[in-house]
Amino acid sequence: MLKDTYEFFAVEIEDKIAHIRLNSPQTMNAMNKAFWNELPDIIRAIDGGALARVIVLSSTGKHFSAGMDLSVFADSAASEKNHDRYVLAEAFRSNVKAIQDSFNALEEARIPVLVACQGGVIGGAVDLISAADIRWCTADTFFCIQEINIGMTADVGTFPRLQRLIPEGWVREMAYTGRRLLAEKAVEIGLVNEIYPNQETMLDAVMATAREIANKDPLAVTGSKVMINYGRDHSTRDTLDYVGVWNAGMFPPEHMAEAFTARTEKRTPNFPDLAPVRRTAM
Incomplete structure (x- = not known):
């Protein structure tokens, strides 16, 4: 069931379009515990309840999302004391699967999920947009597989999904170097469908597409x-x-x-x- 309010997201449904906004601009929309718990619940409530015919996912502030909030790692580390390392490894795998499931909800939804990006789309945010159906961005957007820059392998969906969206060579370059992929190159290689000069113009266009989809069978x-x-x-x-x-x-x-x-x-x-x-x- 869809709640009236959420800690991390703002949700509104109008004309059969559900608009879900990442709503923590003060933290650059870093993905904290509330994000991971709320996102799949919201998507499945809308989809399972047939509350809308299309979902638009956008963000607030300068950046779409800075990716995983490091507090998620800190909380996990605090609970690992006095446990066998093999048992901890199994628990880590189970926790990762739960986090992966948050993005699986977008792909498994019966209705299309459209994403409008601005600013930084970093780390886990790349995993997020890769699970959506269609992506657009503003001219100042950049995409970064940040995990390599902090000494880890991306594990929430980047590789199985991104390599089906863009040429493998670009996935490898982003994954091995942690370099930013700028908006112009993103549209050239097919990661996004179109670039807009600012977020307002982009959202107008994305909502127009959402309305068009909502009028189809x-x-x-x-x-x-x-x-x-x-x-x-x-x-x-x-x-x-x-x-x-x-x-x-x-x-x-x-x-x-x-x-x-x-x-x-x-x-x-x-x-x-x-x-x-x-x-x-x-």
């Missing part, structure tokens, strides 16, 4: 997302088979008729929303 949109994600991880033959099975069960003649009628009548089509889904055991 939600079942067709979620089917498209499922197939794009499936096709990324499977062969062409397997994906063609799966889309055939999908349409065999969920091909909507009534929705298509409404689309044609609305076009003829020059109006916005009236499609049914997705149904809420149960996230807990029956």
Whole structure:
């Protein structure tokens, strides 16, 4: 269930668009415990409850996010005293899986997640945007796999996702050197779809795209997302088979008729929303 307020995020839903904003500009939106706990809950509440047809994820302040808040590491270190190192290694792996799941929620959502970036997109923020469907940025944006600069390997989703979005050579350069990838290069290699001069202009454009998506048939949109994600991880033959099975069960003649009628009548089509889904055991 969606809460009225959150510690790290500001959430509003209007015209079937959910706008989630990272709302801790005083810390450069560094990802603290509240971030990791709240993000998957918000995404799954919106998606599972069919509260919106598209999600826009943006940020506040100068930077999109400085990445992982070091207090998360400090809290973990404080709890490691008097434990066997092998037991601690297993606990670390389990904790990392829980953190990874926060970003998996974006990819697993039935509805598209659009991200609008400004300023620094650093460390864990690269993992975050890589799990989204579409990305845009402002002219002052830069992207940095910061983990190499603090002596660790990125582990929350950068490598399995980023290397499917941009050429492998660029992933390797960013990962090995910790250099910043600037906005102009990001759009050139396909990490973002377009660059805007400032955040206001960017959000206007992103919201326009969100409205366009929200006016499409939600079942067709979620089917498209499922197939794009499936096709990324499977062969062409397997994906063609799966889309055939999908349409065999969920091909909507009534929705298509409404689309044609609305076009003829020059109006916005009236499609049914997705149904809420149960996230807990029956």
